[in-house]
Amino acid sequence: MPPQAVLSDKPKPASQPRTRTETLRARLADEIVSGVLEPGTPLDEHELANRFGVSRTPVREAIRQLSASGLVRVRPHRGAVVALPTPRELNDMFEVMAELEALCAGLAARSMTVVERRALETLHQDLRVLVHKGDPASYHDKNEAFHAAIYAGSHNSYLSELTLMTRARVAPFRRAQFRAAGRLGGSYSEHDLIVQAILRGDQAGAAAAMRAHIGIVRDAFRSYAETATG
Structure with a gap:
C-alpha cells in the first residue's frame, strides 16, 4: 500500500469545486487504472481513511462512486475489492x-x-x-x-x-x-x-x-x- 498522503484542504477555484470525496475518488481511480492497485486488492475503509487523513464517510462514498464506473466491486458482507471493466x-x-x-x-x-x-x-x-x-x-x-x-x-x-x-x-x-x-x-x-x-x-x-x-x-x-x- 502506498504511503500516507493527506488530502489537501486547499480551496479550489469557484468554477471547479472539489470535495474530499471527489479528490479521493480521483486519486483511487488513478491508482487503479495505472495498475498501482491491482484487480482483487481489498479496499479497507479504515486503512484508506488513515492513509488519506479523512473520515470513513468520504471513503465510503468514493468507493460507491467508483463502483458505478466498474473500478470497484462491492461484495455484500465481504467488503470492496478493486475491479476493472472488461x-x-x-x-x-x-x-x-x-x-x-x-x-x-x-x-x-x-x-x-x-x-x-x-x-x-x-x-x-x-x-x-x-x-x-x-x-x-x-x-x-x-x-x-x-x-x-x-x-x-x-x-x-x-x-x-x-x-x-x-x-x-x-x-x-x-x-x-x-x-x-x-x-x-x-x-x-x-x-x-x-x-x-x-x-x-x-x-x-x-x-x-x-x-x-x-x-x-x-x-x-x-x-x-x-x-x-x-
Missing part, C-alpha cells in the same frame, strides 16, 4: 458516450446563443494555455467544463443530464489518458474542430467531430493502460 464493457461505455456527446455538439451548433459561443471559445483558449504548461490535472478539470458547456449549449436538459451521468462513469478513464505523451495537444486539436463547427453552425460537422474525438479518447486510454500495466 474491454467489451469499456467499449460499450465509450460507444454510448460518443453518441450522446455527438448529439449534444450537434444541437449546440444549432442552439447556442452568442454569449454561450463566446464562453466556449474562452474555455478553448484556456485549454490551449494548459497544453503549453503541460499540466494534465488542470487540463482535465478545464476539459470537463468545456464539455459541460457543450452539453448545456444543446438546450436540452434531459440530454444534458443523461450525458453528464454517463460521463461520470467514464471519467476515470478519460482522466488517465491525458498522461499519454502528446495527448494534451491532440485533445486540443480535436476540440478545435468541434469548436469551429459549432461556431459556424454546422450541426452535422460538430456531431462528427465530437464522435471522432471520443473515439480517439477511448483509443488513447487503451494505449495508456497497456503501457501503465504492461
Whole structure:
C-alpha cells in the first residue's frame, strides 16, 4: 500500500469545486487504472481513511462512486475489492458516450446563443494555455467544463443530464489518458474542430467531430493502460 498522503484542504477555484470525496475518488481511480492497485486488492475503509487523513464517510462514498464506473466491486458482507471493466464493457461505455456527446455538439451548433459561443471559445483558449504548461490535472478539470458547456449549449436538459451521468462513469478513464505523451495537444486539436463547427453552425460537422474525438479518447486510454500495466 502506498504511503500516507493527506488530502489537501486547499480551496479550489469557484468554477471547479472539489470535495474530499471527489479528490479521493480521483486519486483511487488513478491508482487503479495505472495498475498501482491491482484487480482483487481489498479496499479497507479504515486503512484508506488513515492513509488519506479523512473520515470513513468520504471513503465510503468514493468507493460507491467508483463502483458505478466498474473500478470497484462491492461484495455484500465481504467488503470492496478493486475491479476493472472488461474491454467489451469499456467499449460499450465509450460507444454510448460518443453518441450522446455527438448529439449534444450537434444541437449546440444549432442552439447556442452568442454569449454561450463566446464562453466556449474562452474555455478553448484556456485549454490551449494548459497544453503549453503541460499540466494534465488542470487540463482535465478545464476539459470537463468545456464539455459541460457543450452539453448545456444543446438546450436540452434531459440530454444534458443523461450525458453528464454517463460521463461520470467514464471519467476515470478519460482522466488517465491525458498522461499519454502528446495527448494534451491532440485533445486540443480535436476540440478545435468541434469548436469551429459549432461556431459556424454546422450541426452535422460538430456531431462528427465530437464522435471522432471520443473515439480517439477511448483509443488513447487503451494505449495508456497497456503501457501503465504492461
